[in-house]
Amino acid sequence: MYTAEISRGNPTCFLFLIDQSGSMEDPFGGDTSGSKAEAVADAINRLLQNLVLRCAKAEGVRDYFHVGVIGYGVKVGPAFGGDLSGEDLVPISTIGDQPLMIEERIQKVPDGAGGIVEQEVKFPIWFEPVAKGPTPMKQALKKAENVLLKWLDNHPDCFPPVVINISDGEPTDGDPSQVADSIMQLESSDGNVILFNLHLSSSKASPLEFPDSNEDLPDEFARLLYDMSSMLPEKIRLEAESEGFEVTDESRGFIFNSDMVKVIQFLDIGTRATNLR
Amino acid sequence: MKLVSSCFSIPKKGSLPRENEDSFFPHEVEIKRNHLSVAIADGASEGFLSKLWSKILTISYVYFDRTDLDMRQFTDFCIDIYNYQMDTYIQKRKERNNPLKWFEENLMIKGSFSTLLGVTFVNSSPTGGRWKSYSVGDSCLFQLRDNLIDVFPMMDSSNFGNSPDLISSNPAYNLELESKVKIKTGHFLFGDSFYLMTDAIANWFITQIAEEKRPWVTLDEFLEVDYDGLNEYINHLRGENRLKNDDVTIARVTLLED
Numbered sequence: 001m002y003t004a005e006i007s008r009g010n011p012t013c014f015l016f017l018i019d020q021s022g023s024m025e026d027p028f029g030g031d032t033s034g035s036k037a038e039a040v041a042d043a044i045n046r047l048l049q050n051l052v053l054r055c056a057k058a059e060g061v062r063d064y065f066h067v068g069v070i071g072y073g074v075k076v077g078p079a080f081g082g083d084l085s086g087e088d089l090v091p092i093s094t095i096g097d098q099p100l101m102i103e104e105r106i107q108k109v110p111d112g113a114g115g116i117v118e119q120e121v122k123f124p125i126w127f128e129p130v131a132k133g134p135t136p137m138k139q140a141l142k143k144a145e146n147v148l149l150k151w152l153d154n155h156p157d158c159f160p161p162v163v164i165n166i167s168d169g170e171p172t173d174g175d176p177s178q179v180a181d182s183i184m185q186l187e188s189s190d191g192n193v194i195l196f197n198l199h200l201s202s203s204k205a206s207p208l209e210f211p212d213s214n215e216d217l218p219d220e221f222a223r224l225l226y227d228m229s230s231m232l233p234e235k236i237r238l239e240a241e242s243e244g245f246e247v248t249d250e251s252r253g254f255i256f257n258s259d260m261v262k263v264i265q266f267l268d269i270g271t272r273a274t275n276l277r
Numbered sequence: 278m279k280l281v282s283s284c285f286s287i288p289k290k291g292s293l294p295r296e297n298e299d300s301f302f303p304h305e306v307e308i309k310r311n312h313l314s315v316a317i318a319d320g321a322s323e324g325f326l327s328k329l330w331s332k333i334l335t336i337s338y339v340y341f342d343r344t345d346l347d348m349r350q351f352t353d354f355c356i357d358i359y360n361y362q363m364d365t366y367i368q369k370r371k372e373r374n375n376p377l378k379w380f381e382e383n384l385m386i387k388g389s390f391s392t393l394l395g396v397t398f399v400n401s402s403p404t405g406g407r408w409k410s411y412s413v414g415d416s417c418l419f420q421l422r423d424n425l426i427d428v429f430p431m432m433d434s435s436n437f438g439n440s441p442d443l444i445s446s447n448p449a450y451n452l453e454l455e456s457k458v459k460i461k462t463g464h465f466l467f468g469d470s471f472y473l474m475t476d477a478i479a480n481w482f483i484t485q486i487a488e489e490k491r492p493w494v495t496l497d498e499f500l501e502v503d504y505d506g507l508n509e510y511i512n513h514l515r516g517e518n519r520l521k522n523d524d525v526t527i528a529r530v531t532l533l534e535d
Contacts, residue, residue: 009291049380049383053380053383056384096380102379110449124379
């Protein structure tokens, strides 16, 4: 299980569910420079960039992945802007070709002689921060389930899709556990769909990454998201371990209150397909 | 001394021949010289113009043709060629009104990556001579007489992984280059054959040897007469999951008395 090759003939999909409720306007953790919504938008844009780069060659971007971003706040639905708006799942080559805009950012890179130099790099933007309305997480998961059902119908042998839900708390449309269970029961011939949850809580509780029990979690919402998270398949567990996270056989795809560096690592580990062909 | 080489190379299943990022140099030839080199390289999939980089490494290795190779100097030389080729490539794209896209620019900053295994043969006696091989990464060399004489640098199937050592076209990733270089020397007799292989097929070859089989007999037969048959055989091994779906390059070099 979880060994299928990812190729242009047999792509997989990544689906991100982004909480766009009003409370995402609150500051992110200890970082006072921006809101949770801004931090999440930045992390998703960074991740999309990395996914494009992983598939990019000189002759173009190879469609190893199809990617969807579902926002939930005032409304529930695809969250890409511009020419991609309204699309549930978009081939990664189309994502590469159609960012909303491209910023120039300064990146610190090794200079080849042991030092660091600043270099200008292109930073494409696909997804802008939104923070308004309630938290209809259950509806968002239902929407994800429908998207995945259709995907799996057309790609029965794919590497199992990975769904990453990013939220700061309490669902306002009822208990989403059952829908989450249904998602985790969906499967390709290579294994069950993987559901990860990233909890940006407003509580001051200590961060936790890839926990193997819900005992140390401070409230029922953190425990809810933990319970809605898949156990890490061996391949992903090894990736997490190699990045320095403490994981066990029972670890789940869940992180709580972590800083932005860990959030980006978490997203990267969840989408680090090594079997690209 | 006469060197006769045959080379077979196919891309991973589902890819086009032009997407094959392995390189071997020189191609099918018969060369008569008393001092000569051959090289194989496996361009990393996640990189910009990896084929160009693997090609520059193999061709340069053969033209350097040294048994006292300074790998740092060699790599810097290859990087200069790569940078020149990149400038030409970018200029051509501009002239065709097809400038680099954002992802190509970002990939280009990171650079290209490849393994390299080169071997130099020196005719030093009436019956044969010495060889010396330099390697970075998991491309492999096998020396054969009637049986297997030597294997380099991977000895066991478990040595292969997803992150082999690589040489980069970006100096920032070559800071620890010297620690990645493995060197081996040996002797050959005229009539000996050397197989150079990229990782997937080398892993299969080593596994076969561990099972006390003689995989070179199979490959020898195919390389003599039947490249189409070898193509089918490789795809058969891939279908049975006995061979990782990766670019496959098999080069056989036989050293003969002139």
